[in-house]
Amino acid sequence: MRTAEIRQRWLDYFEGRGHTVVPSAPLISPDPSTLFVIAGMVPFIPYMLGEQTAPWPRATSVQKCVRTLDIEEVGKTTRHGTFFQMNGNFSFGDYFKEGAITYAWELVTGSTADGGFGFDPETIWVTVYHDDDEAAALWKRIAGLPDERIQRRGMKDNYWSTGARGPAGPCSEIYVDRGPEYGAEGGPVVDEDRYIEIWNLVFMQYERGDGGGKEDFPILGELQQKNIDTGMGLERVAYLLQGVDNMYEIDEVFPVIQAAQELSGRRYGADRDDDVRMRVVADHVRSSLMLMGDGVTPSNEGRGYVLRRLLRRSVRAMRLLGVEDLALPTLLPVSKDAMSPSYPELAERFDRISTVAYAEEDAFRRTLAAGTTILDTAVRTVKTQAGGDAPSATPLLSGEQAFQLHDTYGFPIDLTLEMAAEQGVSVDETAFRSLMQAQRQRARADALAKRAGRADTAAYQELHSTLSSEKAGPVEFLGYTDT
Ligand code: ATP
Ligand code: MG
Ligand code: MG
Numbered sequence: 500m501r502t503a504e505i506r507q508r509w510l511d512y513f514e515g516r517g518h519t520v521v522p523s524a525p526l527i528s529p530d531p532s533t534l535f536v537i538a539g540m541v542p543f544i545p546y547m548l549g550e551q552t553a554p555w556p557r558a559t560s561v562q563k564c565v566r567t568l569d570i571e572e573v574g575k576t577t578r579h580g581t582f583f584q585m586n587g588n589f590s591f592g593d594y595f596k597e598g599a600i601t602y603a604w605e606l607v608t609g610s611t612a613d614g615g616f617g618f619d620p621e622t623i624w625v626t627v628y629h630d631d632d633e634a635a636a637l638w639k640r641i642a643g644l645p646d647e648r649i650q651r652r653g654m655k656d657n658y659w660s661t662g663a664r665g666p667a668g669p670c671s672e673i674y675v676d677r678g679p680e681y682g683a684e685g686g687p688v689v690d691e692d693r694y695i696e697i698w699n700l701v702f703m704q705y706e707r708g709d710g711g712g713k714e715d716f717p718i719l720g721e722l723q724q725k726n727i728d729t730g731m732g733l734e735r736v737a738y739l740l741q742g743v744d745n746m747y748e749i750d751e752v753f754p755v756i757q758a759a760q761e762l763s764g765r766r767y768g769a770d771r772d773d774d775v776r777m778r779v780v781a782d783h784v785r786s787s788l789m790l791m792g793d794g795v796t797p798s799n800e801g802r803g804y805v806l807r808r809l810l811r812r813s814v815r816a817m818r819l820l821g822v823e824d825l826a827l828p829t830l831l832p833v834s835k836d837a838m839s840p841s842y843p844e845l846a847e848r849f850d851r852i853s854t855v856a857y858a859e860e861d862a863f864r865r866t867l868a869a870g871t872t873i874l875d876t877a878v879r880t881v882k883t884q885a886g887g888d889a890p891s892a893t894p895l896l897s898g899e900q901a902f903q904l905h906d907t908y909g910f911p912i913d914l915t916l917e918m919a920a921e922q923g924v925s926v927d928e929t930a931f932r933s934l935m936q937a938q939r940q941r942a943r944a945d946a947l948a949k950r951a952g953r954a955d956t957a958a959y960q961e962l963h964s965t966l967s968s969e970k971a972g973p974v975e976f977l978g979y980t981d982t
């Protein structure tokens with residue numbers, strides 16, 4: 500089942516059950532506490548918090564999401580993308596636990612001929628919050644799940660709250676067992692690579708008080724309006740239904756891996772490290788495309804920096820695959836073609852997107868050309884030193900070296916960290932940060948001096964004292980009155 504079809508089945512299923520279909524919001528988060536939309540419920544937060552009345556009692560969406568938190572997992576686990584799509588169904592004071600569990604079970608295990616996803620009920624496991632007996636009983640009654648396939652988990656995994664006064668409540672997660680060839684017996688609490696989490700149901704049930712952070716807070720009572728918020732990973736369902744090993748091999752992502760194979764002349768499936776690199780490329784190219792489609796442009800801070808980092812990581816992964824030539828002009832159109840069926844606006848915006856992306860790759864190649872030799876030399880030196888004096892110590896690149904790479908060659912610290920780590924070298928990040936801090940303070944002092952309407956007199960004073968003490972004899976300092 501193609502990803503676009505799974506998406507459509509989802510929307511049809513919930514629309515047919517009284518949910519209003521709400522189009523995906525852009526990736527740029529409306530909530531100032533995060534850069535990007537990280538879950539399907541983000542656009543609905545004002546309704547969940549009761550700040551606004553929802554215009555509908557039930558809604559459904561397929562929301563574009565970006566989670567930078569998962570960047571290190573990409574390509575290594577089978578299930579984490581930096582960009583992914585979260586299918587959601589939402590109830591604002593309408594149905595609650597029983598309705599949510601009934602819908603989820605019916606859609607997941609319903610036959611494909613009847614619009615369901617057709618998962619074998621025997622492969623389904625769920626988790627519930629440790630004291631949520633109500634949810635456990637519902638899973639038993641509605642789905643007929645045996646006790647051992649209803650596992651209990653604590654607050655860290657199975658509880659939702661914002662961290663402040665407001666709604667909170669237990670979650671229930673749905674997992675698919677991929678079978679013994681993927682790992683150990685015993686359910687998701689034992690092995691989350693074999694048992695793949697596909698869907699999270701959040702039951703907003705209680706009003707929590709202030710204080711106590713995210714894990715240990717007072718419960719003030721039951722909410723007057725109980726809400727349902729769910730999120731199903733579209734790519735996760737897609738890779739399970741398409742019978743491939745991981746989410747980077749689905750129809751919306753794999754074409755980029757194929758293009759990377761052709762460009763590099765290396766075969767996907769032949770070498771573990773190369774496979775991870777190809778998956779990183781496919782993931783990051785797609786995330787970059789989707790971010791640029793929503794108007795993000797590369798820059799040195801905030802969202803633009805995340806985009807820059809994704810683009811640069813894809814280019815570097817291609818280099819590690821042996822590709823020195825420009826890669827994005829081949830890869831980006833492939834990703835666009837794979838994503839356009841669900842996001843036709845990408846084709847319209849592609850001229851602008853590609854111009855920005857290709858310019859970024861070009862600029863980055865110059866950065867790399869300038870700094871890579873310096874970095875490699877420094878890495879070799881510290882490795883020799885570490886090997887010579889104290890063979891057990893991890894070789895460490897100094898803060899000054901990292902700072903020089905940043906200041907002179909435009910290497911952001913992430914790049915230095917990653918490139919050094921590839922060669923088994925750590926970086927003295929603390930020293931680097933304090934050099935950066937000092938530089939910022941100098942810049943601030945300069946700006947203040949300028950804003951005060953006069954030149955930076957420190958330099959004059961320094962010059963003055965040098966001149967007067969060393970070479971030229973007494974000099975009259977005019978810096979306060981003349982420029
Ligand atoms: P995991 O434990 O696998 O990291 P999660 O518990 O962090 O997932 P949720 O926050 O519950 O995920 O998000 C709801 C659903 O979105 C998940 O059940 C999963 O199907 C999907 N999902 C979450 N993170 C990702 C990701 N990085 N890539 C693809 N799908 C994701
Ligand atoms: Mg996660
Ligand atoms: Mg989880």
Ligand code: MG
Nearest residue numbers: 672696698699
């Ligand atoms: Mg979850």
